[in-house]
Amino acid sequence: MFSPKLIASPDTLSNLAAVYGTPLYVYDSSMIRQRCQTLAAAFKGLPVKWLYAIKANDNPHVLKVIKDEGFGFDTVSFEEALLSLKIGQRPEKIFYTENNMTDEEMFAAVEAGVILNIGSYSRLEQFARLKNTRECSIRVNPQIGDGHHAKVDTGNRDSKFGIRLDLIPAAVEMAGEHGVKITGIHIHIGSGIQKPENLTQAMKVLLDIGRVLPDLKRINFGGGFPIPYKEGDAPFSITRFAEAASPLLKEELDRRGGDLVFHFEPGRWIVAPAGLLLTRVNTVKDQGRITFLGTDTGFNHLLRPAMYESYHAVVNVTRAGEEADKTYTIAGNICETGDILAEDRKLPETSNGELLALCDAGAYGMTMASNYNRRSVPSEVLIADDGTPKLIRERETAEAIVDRFLKESFFVK
Numbered sequence: 001m002f003s004p005k006l007i008a009s010p011d012t013l014s015n016l017a018a019v020y021g022t023p024l025y026v027y028d029s030s031m032i033r034q035r036c037q038t039l040a041a042a043f044k045g046l047p048v049k050w051l052y053a054i055k056a057n058d059n060p061h062v063l064k065v066i067k068d069e070g071f072g073f074d075t076v077s078f079e080e081a082l083l084s085l086k087i088g089q090r091p092e093k094i095f096y097t098e099n100n101m102t103d104e105e106m107f108a109a110v111e112a113g114v115i116l117n118i119g120s121y122s123r124l125e126q127f128a129r130l131k132n133t134r135e136c137s138i139r140v141n142p143q144i145g146d147g148h149h150a151k152v153d154t155g156n157r158d159s160k161f162g163i164r165l166d167l168i169p170a171a172v173e174m175a176g177e178h179g180v181k182i183t184g185i186h187i188h189i190g191s192g193i194q195k196p197e198n199l200t201q202a203m204k205v206l207l208d209i210g211r212v213l214p215d216l217k218r219i220n221f222g223g224g225f226p227i228p229y230k231e232g233d234a235p236f237s238i239t240r241f242a243e244a245a246s247p248l249l250k251e252e253l254d255r256r257g258g259d260l261v262f263h264f265e266p267g268r269w270i271v272a273p274a275g276l277l278l279t280r281v282n283t284v285k286d287q288g289r290i291t292f293l294g295t296d297t298g299f300n301h302l303l304r305p306a307m308y309e310s311y312h313a314v315v316n317v318t319r320a321g322e323e324a325d326k327t328y329t330i331a332g333n334i335c336e337t338g339d340i341l342a343e344d345r346k347l348p349e350t351s352n353g354e355l356l357a358l359c360d361a362g363a364y365g366m367t368m369a370s371n372y373n374r375r376s377v378p379s380e381v382l383i384a385d386d387g388t389p390k391l392i393r394e395r396e397t398a399e400a401i402v403d404r405f406l407k408e409s410f411f412v413k
């Protein structure tokens with residue numbers, strides 16, 4: 001049976017909830033580190049350099065752990081690039097994979113010296129026309145997509161991402177006419193890839209395209225490595241994937257030689273299992289057909305179930321180990337019917353005041369959180385490598401959040 005693993009003992013989690021309050025995101029630094037090291041060891045003897053897609057979890061303390069493991073960062077907005085710079089990441093290790101970037105963002109990125117990865121012909125043209133720009137990377141639409149949900153399949157031919165395959169030669173020529181070399185090519189086929197062979201297939205497409213590009217220094221195959229969220233989800237074996245992908249990389253290296261570097265840029269795989277969201281039950285409500293556990297969090301804090309019907313395992317931390325013989329639906333406190341965090345889950349009989357953990361929430365949890373219903377986002381705690389918990393972000397009080405809102409709205413009381 002799939003049994004969700006808590007990242008810390010129930011006692012530790014209960015103490016954290018008592019000290020810092022709920023809702024509370026908790027992350028485990030040593031697990032994040034370990035997962036980085038697993039990736040770093042996967043492609044032995046090949047020039048693979050790892051990037052971390054910071055959109056998955058961009059708490060500065062989490063970023064620091066991953067940066068210290070030697071990872072560069074994939075960023076998708078100028079703000080993410082700026083955040084990376086401000087926490088000490090070197091510009092040459094920051095990729096800015098743009099989509100529908102504005103001129104201002106482009107100027108700022110060029111000025112900051114980060115590596116631009118351009119995803120449309122028209123943006124490439126504007127970039128190439130700039131004075132003092134000499135090289136960039138381009139994102140290709142490989143016409144092969146995958147993902148845990150249609151909303152995160154980015155590689156299919158109808159997605160908004162990447163330059164159309166048949167436009168690549170013309171795009172490269174156009175850039176060349178302006179004196180700009182295409183030194184990098186990139187794909188990202190989607191998030192939570194269901195069939196790893198789709199990724200290897202898309203890698204082949206990218207490598208084929210690369211054949212016509214004389215100046216390539218880096219080939220980036222994107223992220224998307226899945227994690228198992230529930231029973232029946234196949235775990236993604238990095239070893240097996242590396243075995244399947246290595247011959248492609250070796251062949252390319254033999255062909256091209258020189259200082260070619262390969263990149264992957266996972267987000268979820270590194271941080272998702274290393275984080276959970278603690279929430280307290282405050283209302284037990286029997287609606288006849290469904291018994292709801294009402295909690296102090298909602299889709300404003302963990303959007304994935306509402307947005308993608310994603311599954312997050314739920315554990316009653318207060319009653320860890322007790323027989324799970326009751327069925328509950330876990331509801332949030334947001335004023336929408338769709339604010340359901342988990343449906344029909346087997347849990348021990350649960351009462352008000354008990355603590356639940358929404359597991360595998362380290363990726364795309366806090367980064368997608370909002371102030372909807374004018375509520376604060378949760379606090380965050382990072383359990384350091386030596387086991388010491390550290391508060392790494394503090395929720396706003398009701399007073400603080402409303403005052404900030406009024407100030408930002410130029411409202412004079």
Ligand code: LLP
Nearest residue numbers: 053097188191192223224225266267268364
């Ligand atoms: N590279 C690029 C260009 C991306 O757009 C993404 C994710 C990644 C890398 C990292 O993908 P990962 O390894 O984390 O799958 N909010 C959704 C996921 C959206 C991902 C968007 N792009 C979710 O909660 O499932």
